[in-house]
Amino acid sequence: MSHFNSPREEARLKALESESIYILREAMKFPRPAMLWSMGKDSSVMLWLARKAFFGEIPFPVVHIDTSFKIPEMIEFRDRKAKEWNLDLQISQNSAALKAGMSSACGKLECCTALKTQALKDFLAEKNYKAIFTAIRSDEEASRGKERIFSPRNSQAQWAYEEQIPQFWDMYPSDKASGDGHMRIHPILRWTELDIWLYIRREQIPVLDLYFSKNGERYRSVGCAPCTGTVRSSANTIDSVIEELRVTKVGERAGRAQDQADRYAMQKLRKAGYM
Numbered sequence: 001m002s003h004f005n006s007p008r009e010e011a012r013l014k015a016l017e018s019e020s021i022y023i024l025r026e027a028m029k030f031p032r033p034a035m036l037w038s039m040g041k042d043s044s045v046m047l048w049l050a051r052k053a054f055f056g057e058i059p060f061p062v063v064h065i066d067t068s069f070k071i072p073e074m075i076e077f078r079d080r081k082a083k084e085w086n087l088d089l090q091i092s093q094n095s096a097a098l099k100a101g102m103s104s105a106c107g108k109l110e111c112c113t114a115l116k117t118q119a120l121k122d123f124l125a126e127k128n129y130k131a132i133f134t135a136i137r138s139d140e141e142a143s144r145g146k147e148r149i150f151s152p153r154n155s156q157a158q159w160a161y162e163e164q165i166p167q168f169w170d171m172y173p174s175d176k177a178s179g180d181g182h183m184r185i186h187p188i189l190r191w192t193e194l195d196i197w198l199y200i201r202r203e204q205i206p207v208l209d210l211y212f213s214k215n216g217e218r219y220r221s222v223g224c225a226p227c228t229g230t231v232r233s234s235a236n237t238i239d240s241v242i243e244e245l246r247v248t249k250v251g252e253r254a255g256r257a258q259d260q261a262d263r264y265a266m267q268k269l270r271k272a273g274y275m
Contacts, residue, residue, distance in 0.1 A: 005198050013199055017049065020187040023149060024053040027185045030131035033060045034090075036120075039074045039081075040222045041207050043135035045196055046188055048205050050133070051085070061088045063123065063132075067115040068098055069224040077208055092123035104226040111227075124182060133185045139192045140252055151184040193220075193252050194245045201238045212236045220252050 005013065027033060035050060035058070037043045050058055064078060082089040094102070097114040104111045124132070136147060188196075200207060210219040217230035218241075231250055235241040 005202055009198055010202075013195065013202060016188075016191055016195060017052075017199070019190065020046075020049045021053040023185065023187040024050055024133070027131050027133065027150070027183070027187075028059075030183060032127070032129045033131035033133065033185075034127070034129040035060060035062050035133040036135070037062045037064055037078070037089075038135070038223070039064070039070075039078050039208065040135070041196055041200065041211060042137060042140075042188060042191075044081075044205060044207055045191075045199055046133065046135040047085075048203060049187060058085070058087055061090045061127075061129075063090050063092060065116055065119050065123070066091050066093045067111075067119075067224050068093065069103070069115070069226055071210060071222060071225045071228070073208060073210055074222060077206075081206065090123075090127075092119050094119040094122065104224070108227060111224075130182050131185055132182055133187060135188055136186050137191050137193070137196075138189050147184075147186055147189060149186050149189050151186065152181060153184055154181040194242065197238065197242050197245060201242065211241065213240075220250075 035047065037047060047058070047062065062082070066075075078089070081087070094115050097118065102111060102114045138147060191199075199205070208219075208222060210222055212218055213233045213236040216232060216234060218233045218235060219228065220231050222228060233244060235244040
């Protein structure tokens with residue numbers, strides 16, 4: 001590649017990487033962990049960090065909540081990398097809702113609730129996982145900024161964001177059971193979008209081609225095809241994406257329809273159990 005990270009950026013990436021690996025290993029104190037994978041840039045970085053943390057292997061299942069409406073390139077990427085990296089890929093789908101006709105035409109929040117939140121809750125109830133790794137970042141949108149690195153969910157997978165316990169000096173409640181619920185673990189919570197791309201460049205992590213400009217548009221955030229749009233951009237390489245991010249005023253989730261449906265849409269979804 002033509003550009004390299006500055007010494008200051010490298011120092012930050014090294015610190016973030018070390019913290020994330022520590023979090024991943026610390027969370028292994030919980031029984032039955034699993035990792036959510038959306039095939040997006042953030043969850044692919046988290047997966048890469050997990051492979052580093054556990055010496056090239058992922059010692060727990062990798063879970064995809066499949067709405068059936070994902071952009072086709074995402075599913076191709078999922079299947080190819082799951083085979084290449086020898087992942088224990090588990091796929092969950094709310095078949096009953098799909099059979100009943102659920103789609104974004106029924107409402108963006110209603111669709112997300114049925115095909116993502118409920119699918120995840122049903123899967124957790126079936127498998128009884130006690131620690132779920134998710135690739136959220138606090139800078140991505142407002143409700144994620146309220147999260148903690150170790151975040152308990154109740155038996156209904158609900159998030160009581162008003163009652164979170166402070167976590168100082170890297171002291172995480174990894175030795176406490178979640179009762180009938182589970183613990184959400186957020187290894188890259190303190191990373192930024194720019195950090196993610198700098199790390200992708202440094203590590204040469206495979207990512208979806210959707211992130212690179214074609215005909216003057218690209219995806220900043222990926223998800224279901226009916227609800228995820230592109231942004232105007234000429235950035236068609238990792239280097240040019242990084243340079244664009246240094247100056248852009250456009251929000252990362254500007255192309256996400258569910259974020260536009262309601263000012264507090266993501267907070268409502270995540271309180272109910274959304275990833």
